[in-house]
Amino acid sequence: MDQVLKIRLKETVHVDQDRLGALYAELGEAAAEDVVCRAMEELALRLSHCSRLHSAANYDELRKCSRSLIAIAEQIGMHVLARVSADVINAIDATDGPAIAATLARLIRTGEQSLTAIWDLQDITI
Secondary structure, three states: OOOOOOOOOOOOOOOOOHHHHHHHHHHHHHHHOOOOOOOHHHHHHHHHHHHHHHOOOOHHHHHHHHHHHHHHHOOOOOHHHEEEEEEHHHHHHHHOOOHHHHHHHHHHHHHHHHHHHHHHHHHHHH
């Protein structure tokens, strides 16, 4: 009974390259780079803010923050991140404390890995 199972959680993320390509085609390279960089910065800030809101048990603001993540993530092709943000909102709406904590933890992991994926993608295309 002294054995402890350690689960290593790794989210599978995918950046929609078609969405990014459309953004670049629509706005041009410089403007699209600006949009993507701003979106990445906003995502990082909002993910951190979501964590603080959860610690403060401010679920109304956590819901708003999670909702804002959906729009930003969709804009730059982070569909998994948008879906997990919606899962956080659903847990908040269900007033399910353990589900809120679990989905928020998943949101943070997914967000970090999505940001890394898009950063790596930019390194390849530059």
